[in-house]
Amino acid sequence: MSGWIDACAQDDVPLDGTLLVHVNGEPVCLYNVGGEVFATHDRCTHASASLADGFITAGMIECPIHSGLFDIRSGKALTAPCTIDLKVYPLRVQNGRVQVQS
């Protein structure tokens, strides 16, 4: 398993918003859900929209293109047209920095 990779400052992820970062060249979307940060692959599994441009609602991310929903914590695809789950990344916060494991 690879190590922890510094992604950004915790304060860079807006409350109830998203931030696109790159980890080992992969686009990763960070989510701040009520002060807790989560990470999934950034690209929607339906047609590759950037989920960082989506909308957080009740612990889910709504894709900006066709409005499919994913569970932010598990990456599970919840509604059509999304049927393939998102990759989720282990994440920790250390000294105010968000670190992601890829």
Ligand code: FES
């Ligand atoms: S690209 Fe995300 S639902 Fe179609």
